[in-house]
Structure formats: C-alpha cells, structure tokens
Amino acid sequence: MTTMAGWFLLPVCPQSPYVWNGHRFSKCFMNMTLGFGVNVLTVTITVLLGLTLKNDGRRRRNFEKSLLEKTFVYVLPAIGVFLSLLDMMFLLRRLLTGDVVEYHEWLTTASLFAVWTCTAIFANCSNFERIFTNKMLCSWWIVRAIFGILVFVSTYADFEILRSLNYSFVILLDVLFGASGFIIRSEQAKSSPMEDSLLSVDVDLEESRMGNNKEDKQSCWNLLTFNSIMSVMNDGVKKQLDFKDLLQLPTDMDPSFCHNKLLICWKGQYSRNGSNPSFFWAICRAYGWPYVSLGLLKVLNDCLSFVGPMLLNRLIRFLQQGSRTSDGYFLAISLGLTSIFKSFLDTQYTFHLSKLKLKLRSSIMTIIYQKCLSISLAERSQFSSGEIQTFMSVDTDRTVNLCNSFHDMWSLPLQIGLALYLLYVQVKFAFLSGIAITILLIPVNKWISEMIARATEEMMKQKDERIRRTGEILTHIHTLKTHGWELLFSDWLMKTRSLEVSYLSTRKYLDAWCVFFWATTPTLFSLFTFGLFSLLGYKLDAATVFTCLALFNTLISPLNSFPWVINGMIDAIISLRRLTRFLSCIEPDRTNSSPSPIINNDQAESDVKETAVFMSNSCSSWSSSKEVEPNILLNNLTLEIYKGSFVAVIGEVGSGKTSLLSAILGEMRLLHGSVHANRSISYVSQVPWILSGTIRDNILFGKDYDPQRYWDTLWACALDVDISLMAGGDMAHIGERGVNLSGGQRARLAMARALYHGVDILMLDDVLSAVDAQVADWILRNAILGPLAQKRTRILSTHNHQAIYSADMVIVMDKGKLKWVGNPSNLSGSSYVAFSKLNELDTTVRIQGQNSQIIESTDTHKHLVDEKDDKNASNGVTETIDDEMRKEGRVQFSVYKNYAAFCGWFITIIICISAFLMQASRNGNDLWLSFWVDATGRSQMDSPTTFYLVTLCIFCIINSFFTLLRAFSFAFGGLQAAVKVHDTLLNKLIHAPIQFFYQTPGGRILNRLSSDLYTIDNSLPFILNILLANFVGLLGIAIVLSYVQVFFLLLLLPFGYIYSKLQFFYRSTARELRRLDSVSCSPIYSSFTEILDGSATIRAFKCEDFFFTRFTKHIILYQQTSFSETTASLWLSLRLQLLAGSIISFIAVTAVIGSLGNLSINFGTPGLIGWTGTFICCSNCFLVGELFDKFY
Structure with a gap:
C-alpha cells in the first residue's frame, strides 16, 4: 500500500509520499483527499447545480433579501475568501523564513480559495436560493465540516497553531453556511408550496392554524x-x-x-x-x-x-x-x-x-x-x-x-x-x-x-x-x-x-x-x-x-x-x-355522502330510500376483526324501519336489545349481510355519558345555540325546574361522569342532548328506566312523542308498558334473534310470554319506584321537583368546579x-x-x-x-x-x-x-x-x-x-x-x-x-x-x-x-x-x-x- 501511495502522492509530496506515517494518516494524504479532493468536489457540485437549476419564480423580486439571506449571500462567502487568503499568507511566511512548503499544501489552500470564490459568484446569481438551499448541497457543507475536523487534527498534530486556529474558523464557516441554507429552505417551505418533499406521497398538507407568529x-x-x-x-x-x-x-x-x-x-x-x-x-x-x-x-x-x-x-x-x-x-x-x-x-x-x-x-x-x-x-x-x-x-x-x-x-x-x-x-x-x-x-x-x-x-x-x-x-x-x-x-x-x-x-x-x-x-x-x-x-x-x-x-x-x-x-x-x-x-366505512355509517350495503338504492333503518340477513358480533372464530350475538336479522315511526324494542335481560342498537350504530362487527342507517343519528346510551363541562355544553354538544329550541328541549325533558334551582343555571359545571347529578338528571340531560340536535333518527337505550313513573310519562308524552321529535324516527329499548303501547312497531328480541315484529296491538302467542314478563317487571318497578324527582302538579308544566331529591341534586351543583390552583412566586422555604x-x-x-x-x-x-x-x-x-x-x-x-x-x-x-x-x-x-x-x-x-x-x-x-x-x-x-x-x-x-x-x-x-x-x-x-x-x-x-x-x-x-x-x-x-x-x-x-x-x-x-x-x-x-x- 505504501508503494502505490508513493506513486500517487510523489508529484505533490516528494518529502513524504506515504499514506500512513507512524500512528496516523500522513498530512499529505489528508490534504490531498479530505482537503483538495473535498474542495474540488464542492466546486463541481456547486457549478453543476448552478448551471442546471433555474429560478422557479417563487421569490418576488421586488422584495428585498432578508438579513439572513444578505449574510448568506455577501458576508459568509467574503469571510471564506478572507480566510483562504490568510492561509496563503501563512504559507508565504513559512516560505520566506526558509521552511519547505510542499505542493499539497498549496493545492489545498488554492482549492479552498476556489471554493469560496465560486460560492461568492453563484450566491449573487438570481437562482442562488435554488442552488444553496438544495438538500444535497446543504448537507454537503455540513459533511465538509466533519472532514475538515480530520484535516484540523492533522494540522494540529504538527503544532501549527496559527494555521490550526485559521482552519477551525473555516470549519465553523462551513457549518454556518450549511445551517443557513437549511434555515432559508425551511422559511421557503413555510411560505410556498411543498417542493422536494421528504414525503413519498404527493399530498399538500393542511395549512397550519397557527398563522404568522x-x-x-x-x-x-x-x-x-x-x-x-x-x-x-x-x-x-x-x-x-x-x-x-x-x-x-x-x-x-x-x-x-x-x-x-x-x-x-x-x-x-x-x-x-x-x-x-x-x-x-x-x-x-x-x-x-x-x-x-x-x-x-x-x-x-x-x-x-x-x-x-x-x-x-x-x-x-x-x-x-x-x-x-x-x-x-x-x-x-x-x-x-x-x-x-x-x-x-x-x-x-x-x-x-x-x-x-x-x-x-x-x-x-x-x-x-x-x-x-x-x-x-x-x-x-x-x-x-x-x-x-x-x-x-x-x-x-x-x-x-x-x-x-x-x-x-x-x-x-x-x-x-x-x-x-x-x-x-x-x-x-x-x-x-x-x-x-x-x-x-x-x-x-x-x-x-x-x-x-x-x-x-x-x-x-x-x-x-x-x-x-x-x-x-x-x-x-x-x-x-x-x-x-x-x-x-x-x-x-x-x-x-x-x-x-x-x-x-x-x-x-x-x-x-x-x-x-x-x-x-x-x-x-x-x-x-x-x-x-x-x-x-x-x-x-x-x-x-x-x-x-x-x-x-x-x-x-x-x-x-x-x-x-x-x-x-x-x-x-x-x-x-x-x-x-x-x-x-380496522375503521368502519363512514362515507362523506351520508352522515351515518353505511357498514355494508349490497341492496339496491330503491330498497332503502324510504326507510330509516334497513337490515338484511345481518349477523353481528362483539368480537374484533382479529378473531378468526367470532361468537355471533345477533344472527340473521332482517328488519325494515320506516321514517318517522316510533319503534319499541323489548325482550328479556340479555336478549340483545342494546346489541341491536349498537349494530345499527355500527359499533358491532358485521360478519355478513347489510345494515343501513339512513341519515343522521342521535344516541342515548343505557348508562348516559355526561361530558365534563357546563349543562349547556352537554346539550349543545358542539352545535350552535338556538334559544327557543334550547328552552323547549329543557321543558320537554323536565330539566327547566332543576336548572332554575342550580347556582349558575345552565352554566353550572358538572363533574366527571355527571357525579354532581342524580341518575335521573343524567338520563334527562342525555335525552335533552339527543332531542336538541334535531336529527332524523333518535336511538334511546332504556332511557325511561332511570326515572320514576311520573317523569317517564312526562318524557314520553312531551319529548319522545312531543312536537320536537314527532317527525323523527325513534327507536326505544324499554320495559315501559305505556311506551310499548304507544309505539308504531314493536320488536321482540330473544337470544340475539328477532322473535317477533309488528304492531303492539297484535302482541300474542309466543311473543306474549315475553311481553307479559315485561309487564310484570314494569308493574314491580312502579311499586318499588325510586324517590320521586318530579311529581305531577297543577301548574303549567304539570310537574314539580321533589323537595328532598332536588335539594340533594341541586346541592351537588351549587358550587362550580374549582379551577386548578397553582402557587405564585418563589417556592416557600417551608x-x-x-x-x-x-x-x-x-x-x-x-x-x-x-x-x-x-x-x-x-x-x-x-x-x-x-x-x-x-x-x-x-x-x-x-x-x-x-x-x-x-x-x-x-x-x-x-x-x-x-x-x-x-x-x-x-x-x-x-x-x-x-x-x-x-x-x-x-x-x-x-x-x-x-x-x-x-x-x-x-x-x-x-x-x-x-x-x-x-x-x-x-x-x-x-x-x-x-x-x-x-x-x-x-x-x-x-x-x-x-x-x-x-x-x-x-x-x-x-x-x-x-x-x-x-x-x-x-x-x-x-x-x-x-x-x-x-x-x-x-x-x-x-x-x-x-x-x-x-x-x-x-x-x-x-x-x-x-x-x-x-x-x-x-x-x-x-x-x-x-x-x-x-x-x-x-x-x-x-x-x-x-x-x-x-x-x-x-x-x-x-x-x-x-x-x-x-x-x-x-x-x-x-x-x-x-x-x-x-x-x-x-x-x-x-x-x-x-x-x-x-x-x-
């Protein structure tokens, strides 16, 4: 290796034409490879980019350059030229004092001068941004600095203090020049379409909401x-x-x-x-x-x-x-x-x-x-x-x-x-x-x-x-x-x-x-x-x-x-x-054309256009898509619910009532068949979900505030009297999961949310069981059957006897199957067994009822709030949720x-x-x-x-x-x-x-x-x-x-x-x-x-x-x-x-x-x-x- 290196380096390093000298690379080899070679490569890349890249017109020429760009264009190249000339002066001083200056040192210094001269020329061209903000060239300037450190070590090892100090400034200049290119590039990316993107997909990112700052x-x-x-x-x-x-x-x-x-x-x-x-x-x-x-x-x-x-x-x-x-x-x-x-x-x-x-x-x-x-x-x-x-x-x-x-x-x-x-x-x-x-x-x-x-x-x-x-x-x-x-x-x-x-x-x-x-x-x-x-x-x-x-x-x-x-x-x-x-x-297919999910639909459009809910031979399970053998919970359901109808879903505990509503919502895994829920839906779960915030926030739920509809909704859900007794009214804060409210109040609040949104389909999962009989009757007459929901499709899972007889259609569920579907007046035969059990259960609930929250009265609202229960409920929300406190000033010595x-x-x-x-x-x-x-x-x-x-x-x-x-x-x-x-x-x-x-x-x-x-x-x-x-x-x-x-x-x-x-x-x-x-x-x-x-x-x-x-x-x-x-x-x-x-x-x-x-x-x-x-x-x-x- 020494012989080959000697043949290669002999013309420029006659004194020491070796690659390895003692325990390190020779100074000649370092200068010719990481010095002269890197400099020549830099000039080549800059010239090629300068000749091939054209100005894309993104810069508006009547705008002046920023301070950073002026530094980038004028100051840094000028400093680079000065440092390279200073390095030449050091070599001349050595030559005048009788020291031997080999050719490789002159070549390295001259090529460095060429680099910065070339950079200064192209930095003043009209397409300088396209050249020097190119990712490859910006990165190369940083890589140059790394190579420069190795050359610096070689110079430093020979105890050339002044040249080592000068070369350290050259390394710093390389880093600053490359970093400035990256900064200008990032500024361009913020104010112009994404070009030369690192992403492989050709998609424009959404503009930031932060704006100028x-x-x-x-x-x-x-x-x-x-x-x-x-x-x-x-x-x-x-x-x-x-x-x-x-x-x-x-x-x-x-x-x-x-x-x-x-x-x-x-x-x-x-x-x-x-x-x-x-x-x-x-x-x-x-x-x-x-x-x-x-x-x-x-x-x-x-x-x-x-x-x-x-x-x-x-x-x-x-x-x-x-x-x-x-x-x-x-x-x-x-x-x-x-x-x-x-x-x-x-x-x-x-x-x-x-x-x-x-x-x-x-x-x-x-x-x-x-x-x-x-x-x-x-x-x-x-x-x-x-x-x-x-x-x-x-x-x-x-x-x-x-x-x-x-x-x-x-x-x-x-x-x-x-x-x-x-x-x-x-x-x-x-x-x-x-x-x-x-x-x-x-x-x-x-x-x-x-x-x-x-x-x-x-x-x-x-x-x-x-x-x-x-x-x-x-x-x-x-x-x-x-x-x-x-x-x-x-x-x-x-x-x-x-x-x-x-x-x-x-x-x-x-x-x-x-x-x-x-x-x-x-x-x-x-x-x-x-x-x-x-x-x-x-x-x-x-x-x-x-x-x-x-x-x-x-x-x-x-x-x-x-x-x-x-x-x-x-x-x-x-x-x-x-x-x-x-x-x-896997996420369900929720298309933009319909506000509600279309999980699967292999039927003609004419089959579903007049229906609110359409199910055909659907089998659903609560298992995830990863399970190979899912446990089927709802089996072969075929169902058609017309728009504007009131449907009661009944059945024994565990018969599949909640699962039926979940399947319509798209929350269950559809194994085969089709489920189509037409247009918009509101949903009240069996355990009402209450948002931590004000009562109004829970009802509006992101929707615009309409005072007339809002207060009509509160009246229909029997919430207006409750709110009037609360400190702060409807702006009173509710704790997590509605901890400050009673169970009946939580159910009525969730019901009010569903009613206020004015959607096409209301899905209510046993919402009446959380309130007593009088309140259930009020909500049934004024909310579910009232003017706010009269033209909507309402699907109610319930045990309430009065609600079942008020329905246009009754669905009897048994072990995950549709046991019977029809008019409530036709409940007979095998379906009557399930209905009679529900009737007994409903009677028991009436007898055992909870402490009344609202009782019938002779005023315009036909109800009052029970004093004891309302006192407990209102006390729970008298105080709003405290903001989290934080100390001020120094940490106390205590x-x-x-x-x-x-x-x-x-x-x-x-x-x-x-x-x-x-x-x-x-x-x-x-x-x-x-x-x-x-x-x-x-x-x-x-x-x-x-x-x-x-x-x-x-x-x-x-x-x-x-x-x-x-x-x-x-x-x-x-x-x-x-x-x-x-x-x-x-x-x-x-x-x-x-x-x-x-x-x-x-x-x-x-x-x-x-x-x-x-x-x-x-x-x-x-x-x-x-x-x-x-x-x-x-x-x-x-x-x-x-x-x-x-x-x-x-x-x-x-x-x-x-x-x-x-x-x-x-x-x-x-x-x-x-x-x-x-x-x-x-x-x-x-x-x-x-x-x-x-x-x-x-x-x-x-x-x-x-x-x-x-x-x-x-x-x-x-x-x-x-x-x-x-x-x-x-x-x-x-x-x-x-x-x-x-x-x-x-x-x-x-x-x-x-x-x-x-x-x-x-x-x-x-x-x-x-x-x-x-x-x-x-x-x-x-x-x-x-x-x-x-x-x-």
Whole structure:
C-alpha cells in the first residue's frame, strides 16, 4: 500500500509520499483527499447545480433579501475568501523564513480559495436560493465540516497553531453556511408550496392554524441565543404567568400540522404494507430527514468534546517547556473559543431535538386520540381501557425517547472509540488497566439495570392497581362516607401501596449502587492507569496525567450510559409494536355522502330510500376483526324501519336489545349481510355519558345555540325546574361522569342532548328506566312523542308498558334473534310470554319506584321537583368546579423544610456531610496527583513511587466510602419521604368533606396520586441527588481555582454576581412554567379518558371533529408550555456555558502570562495548572447541572 501511495502522492509530496506515517494518516494524504479532493468536489457540485437549476419564480423580486439571506449571500462567502487568503499568507511566511512548503499544501489552500470564490459568484446569481438551499448541497457543507475536523487534527498534530486556529474558523464557516441554507429552505417551505418533499406521497398538507407568529421570523442571532424567551422571562419576574404569556408555537409545531404530516405517512405505509405495516417507518418518513440532519450537529458536538482536552494537553506542554513564543496565547484563547463554540452547538442540538420530540409527541397523541374516535367498540374490545391509556402516556413517551436513544446508539461508540484512541496516544497500553475496571463494571451495571427493570415492572403493576383502587374509592366516595368505611378502604389501598414501596425500595437501593459505581470510577481509573504507567517505568508529567483525566471524564458517561440506551431502544421497539397493533385496527366505512355509517350495503338504492333503518340477513358480533372464530350475538336479522315511526324494542335481560342498537350504530362487527342507517343519528346510551363541562355544553354538544329550541328541549325533558334551582343555571359545571347529578338528571340531560340536535333518527337505550313513573310519562308524552321529535324516527329499548303501547312497531328480541315484529296491538302467542314478563317487571318497578324527582302538579308544566331529591341534586351543583390552583412566586422555604422533615433531619444532615466529604476527597485525590507530577518533574524525587501510589490508594478508599454513604443515605431518605408524603396525602383526602369531591374533578385528584406522587417517589430524589452533586462539585472548582490562580479571586465576585442574577432571572420563570406544565397536562389525559367512555355517543352524533379540535387545544397549551420551558432552560444553559468559557479563557491566559514572566505573581506549578485545567474543562457540566432546580 505504501508503494502505490508513493506513486500517487510523489508529484505533490516528494518529502513524504506515504499514506500512513507512524500512528496516523500522513498530512499529505489528508490534504490531498479530505482537503483538495473535498474542495474540488464542492466546486463541481456547486457549478453543476448552478448551471442546471433555474429560478422557479417563487421569490418576488421586488422584495428585498432578508438579513439572513444578505449574510448568506455577501458576508459568509467574503469571510471564506478572507480566510483562504490568510492561509496563503501563512504559507508565504513559512516560505520566506526558509521552511519547505510542499505542493499539497498549496493545492489545498488554492482549492479552498476556489471554493469560496465560486460560492461568492453563484450566491449573487438570481437562482442562488435554488442552488444553496438544495438538500444535497446543504448537507454537503455540513459533511465538509466533519472532514475538515480530520484535516484540523492533522494540522494540529504538527503544532501549527496559527494555521490550526485559521482552519477551525473555516470549519465553523462551513457549518454556518450549511445551517443557513437549511434555515432559508425551511422559511421557503413555510411560505410556498411543498417542493422536494421528504414525503413519498404527493399530498399538500393542511395549512397550519397557527398563522404568522414571531417565532417564525426571528433573526439568526435570536435563534442562536434564545432571546425570544426574554419577554416571557421578564413577565415571569414581575407576575404570575398565564398561558397567554407563553411563546407562540412555530408554524411547524402546530398539532394539526404535525398530525396531518404523520397521518399521511402512516396511511401511505398502511396502504403499501396492509398485512404488516410499521408505525416506525411512518415516523421515519415524516420526521426522518430533520432527525438525520440533527445527527450532523451531534457529530460535530461529540468531536468538539475532545478538542478541549487536546488543547489543554498542548497548553500544559507549552507551560512545561517555558517557551517565549506567542503560541500560548492562541492556545489559551482557542481553549475558551472551543468551549464557546461547543456551547452553541450543544444548545442548538438540544433545542432542535426537543422541538422534534414535541412535534412527534403531539403527532402520536393526536393520532391515538383520533383512532379512539374512529374504531368501533367491537374492534376496540381487544384492548382494555387501561391499555389504551398506556398507549397515550407510557408508550408515547418511550417512542418519543427513541429520538435520544437512536442517535446515542452510534454516538456513544464514536465517543468511546475516540477517547480510547487518545488515551492510547497519551499513556500507551497503561490505559487498559483503567478501562478494564470500567469494562468489568459494565456487566455489573447491566445486571443492576435488569434488576431495576424487573423491580420497576412489578412496581408499575402495583402502582396501576393502587391507582385503580384509588379510582374506585373516588367513584364511590359518597357511599364510603355515608357508611363510615373510610378507614376500611384506606387500609385496603395501603396494602397495594406497601407492595409498591417494597419494589420501590429495591429499585432505589440498586440505583444507589449505580451512583456509587458512577462516582468512584474516575478515582479508580486514575489509580490503576497512572499506577501501572509509573510501574512500567514511564515518567508522569502534567500534560499526560491531566489530559487523561479530562479524556476519562469524557469517556465515563458513554460507558455507563450504553446499557440504559439499549434498554431505552428495546422499550421503544416494544412500544412501537404495541402502537402499530392498535393503529392497524380496522375503521368502519363512514362515507362523506351520508352522515351515518353505511357498514355494508349490497341492496339496491330503491330498497332503502324510504326507510330509516334497513337490515338484511345481518349477523353481528362483539368480537374484533382479529378473531378468526367470532361468537355471533345477533344472527340473521332482517328488519325494515320506516321514517318517522316510533319503534319499541323489548325482550328479556340479555336478549340483545342494546346489541341491536349498537349494530345499527355500527359499533358491532358485521360478519355478513347489510345494515343501513339512513341519515343522521342521535344516541342515548343505557348508562348516559355526561361530558365534563357546563349543562349547556352537554346539550349543545358542539352545535350552535338556538334559544327557543334550547328552552323547549329543557321543558320537554323536565330539566327547566332543576336548572332554575342550580347556582349558575345552565352554566353550572358538572363533574366527571355527571357525579354532581342524580341518575335521573343524567338520563334527562342525555335525552335533552339527543332531542336538541334535531336529527332524523333518535336511538334511546332504556332511557325511561332511570326515572320514576311520573317523569317517564312526562318524557314520553312531551319529548319522545312531543312536537320536537314527532317527525323523527325513534327507536326505544324499554320495559315501559305505556311506551310499548304507544309505539308504531314493536320488536321482540330473544337470544340475539328477532322473535317477533309488528304492531303492539297484535302482541300474542309466543311473543306474549315475553311481553307479559315485561309487564310484570314494569308493574314491580312502579311499586318499588325510586324517590320521586318530579311529581305531577297543577301548574303549567304539570310537574314539580321533589323537595328532598332536588335539594340533594341541586346541592351537588351549587358550587362550580374549582379551577386548578397553582402557587405564585418563589417556592416557600417551608416546602424544603417539610421535605427534609419527611426524609428525617438526621439522614438529611448525613447526606449533606457525606456529599461535601466525598467532593473533598475527590479534590484531594487530584491534588495529590498534581504533587506526584511535580515531584517527578524534579531531578530527584523526594519519596519513592510506592509512597505516592499508596497515598493515592488511600484517597480512593476514602472517596469510595463517602460516595457509598451519600448514595445509600439519599436512597433511604427518599424512601422515607415517599412513604410519609403518600400517607399524609391519603389521610387528608380520605377525611376531606364530601363537598371537596364535588368541586374537584377526579382526574385532578388521580393526577396528584399518580403523576405527582411518581415525581415524589422517583424524579425528585434523583434530581436532588444530581443537584447536590453539582453544587458541591461547583464549590470544589471555585476553591481549586482560588487556590491555584490568585487572579480568579478578582473574577469571583463579578462572576458570582452574574451567576446569581442569571439563576434568579431564570428560576422566577422556570417555577411558573413548571406549574403551568403541571396544569396543562391534566386536561389532556382527562379529555382522553372521557372520550373512551363516550366514543359511541360521539360517533353517533358525528362530533368527532368537534372533540378532536377540543383535544388539539389542550395539546397546544401543553406544547406552548413545554416549548417555553425548553427554550428558557437552554437560554440559561447557553449563558452558563459562555460564562464557563470565559473563565476557561481567563485562567488559561493568566497561566500563559505567568509562564512568560510578565507578572511577578506565582501562578502555580505545571501540575497545579493541569489540575486547574481539568476542573475548568468540566465546569460546564457542573454549571449546567444547576438547571435541575427547575423541577422544584
């Protein structure tokens, strides 16, 4: 290979015509392939696109270019030309000083000049948008930057500081140019028809409902610095935030837009692979390209993670050599600039990934919601309600988290590989001893993670059971309090909670071992690596030691994270399969030409045009389409119901009356035959479905308000007197499932809804059984047979004797078959047996009747409300549903105090002391390493190597002890708090007055006992643990810097002031956003749970669009809150990282000044400076770790 390469490279590299030189590719080979070759390819692509692509006329030429486009067209190419000319000047300087400049260097620099010159020419052409916003060329500019990093490493390895710095700016320019092209392309996509779409289907997406907003029109600087959040943060400092104060969503984050985008891809996937569709590939088609584009940012960000340690290595070597050149300043400034550039890359990657995850989440949630509105009850029977709710919550979360895991699957091996290679360069094979310890811990961590997974699975089962029991208690709380069963059912619930806590404790203590291994690995690595390195006879120096420490700090996170990433991938795959199975359910054919479903119709149109309901030899089942041998419930039904008739359906219990109505509605699976329900339908189920909202909302049900018809409906359903006695009248709020109303009131309210809509067919399932005889008579005469429904087709399943004799036609059901159909006057023979049983049952009901709600009277309405029952009913709705309260301002100190008390004051003190001593021992370990390094730098060591090695081992043992103490004390304290918080909450809830449950929705209470309690059980201890570790780590860095660099004390006050101001400014807003986030989540799951119960009613009324729009409004609020919260956290993250970058530059520059002898102040030995450099390279992590305080 060397001979062939020599023949190829000899003309341009006469000095070193080799591909491989030592332990890396030669500089000649890198320049000719990744330098000159890539540049030539760039010019070729640009010229070809410039000559072939024509202006499509989308831009209106009388409009001026935007600021971003001006920068894109004029500024960036000019900078590129300047940098390439500057590189030529460096080569000329070397040539004039007598150095040899080979041809490959001239070719690389000249081709770079050609690239930017060509770019500047074509950027001023009329079709520049078509050229430089082309997907291929935009991506190529990003790929150029990746290749440029490799060339940069080659240049940097030859210690060409000035050219390396210049080349780093070239790489940055490539990234900016490619990113600008993508941004301009996205702006065009928002204001023009979709062209060059990533979707394979040629469908125009529905325009977003969000309209123009400021988020879409931000300048490049605002996008980079997240200044758009400033208005929200200013309001957050001054007042309590409301939803109207939040950031507007960008156009492409509108839930309707996202829903349509993913739905089109899913339908395309389903049409192509109907037998085996994949929801994963539908997601890839919808969001694959933006996600892949983020991978390019991820690569750059990961590569820059290693630039800092390598620059630190060069800086320490420069300080050790005592050079008098100015290269030290370039190294010091580059160290800070690298950190700053990485800060922008890191925050931009996180921001765009978070946006993508929010879009994906809203897409999945809306598609699941729409699917629940679309599929029949029979098709849905293969899934339990709890399983469907899990689709919306757990499975959606796991699928969205795939966005993180998928990039991590290739990013983590890349980071590990680069770190291992750089460690080998520093300490040869001695690094294997440290890596061996880490690798040995990987199966241990894997085993622990599997144990945690099993414990979590069992814990979630017990949690689901606890929530189920809590829901039952809330549903029957009135009965419990009436009988004084509070303590009995509290103990019943606590049995499940005890099992849940036992699994939670197993998980917490296993987590403590993970924390222990995580925290002690760096000290163990330094002990084994540097111990073996010195025992092998190598000489330790500051550059080697502290570069290795910085590299291992970069390596440890990928090594420990990999098992969790794999688990996340597995969870996401399982969830995707579950979602695919649910979304593949068959939907009934609901054509637009008819408001009601035509399930199957093999008859001529003339057969059904005069009928309201037509059935021919239909066989129906409650089984889903997946069942091969369904259980037939309705067999060979042939039925014809004429328009405008009143039909009574009778039969014994379980004879198939409700199933007949469901088959007409299309809720059952039609095995063969045909069912045709002509025109519009309204439906009242046997258990009336009541919407959480006002009485008027329940009656209108999305329909326009007609006062005359509205009040006529209330009178016909005997609701006008009830409403007049309620506080707020018809605007009084009703609790979930109508908990504030009596059974009769719920039935009459559902009846009023069906009557108000004025549809062609009224389907009433045993609606009269929920009211007493007098009210049933009133509803029959004034509602069912009254003027509002007189010309409608009415199908009533009933046991009411009077209703049966008032019917035009009676249908007798028996064991799923039509036993008899005819006029009620002809009920005789075998059909009379069923009718006589119903007559007896109806008589019994009359005798046993419930406490009357409405009795006959002599006033104009001929009825009054029974005083006792109406008093109870009206009291239930006297108070409207309370809005969810949220605190304002700072988190009170009492909250922290109470949580510490729940943990236990003794254990809280132990946690704090062990955390401080853990950090002190960690700092002592590194300080001892710096002493060891300085000792080996002297001509004669004061003590033998074993002395330093044994002392280092002692520091490791002390650090391990305090780390273990901190981890297990935190786990114990968190468990104590979890138990006490739940017990206190349950005790207060179970003894709350009954009025509290009328005023508070059950979904809100369940949210407190599920999501919020999960935060107390799991999230809060985890976050507090990280926060405490970062706090003591930051404190340790401040002490180290103050000890080694005296000048840092000058920065301590101003930087501390800036830091505290940033934190105060952020935390004031973050608390409000966190509270809004909690408030915005509840309506989403409450709305979803609600439609699971009432989906059949919603489909019958054809109100799917109304409820879908209602749901998307909840999603918009959640999206706005999450988007604002993410932007605010990244606003702070960027500024903290910039602050850290400034500190890095300051410390590095002062160290260089001290080494040059320009100041008389002692800046420390190379070992101490290396120790300081390692800490400041890690300062970003500690500073950004402070963001975790937003969770509380």
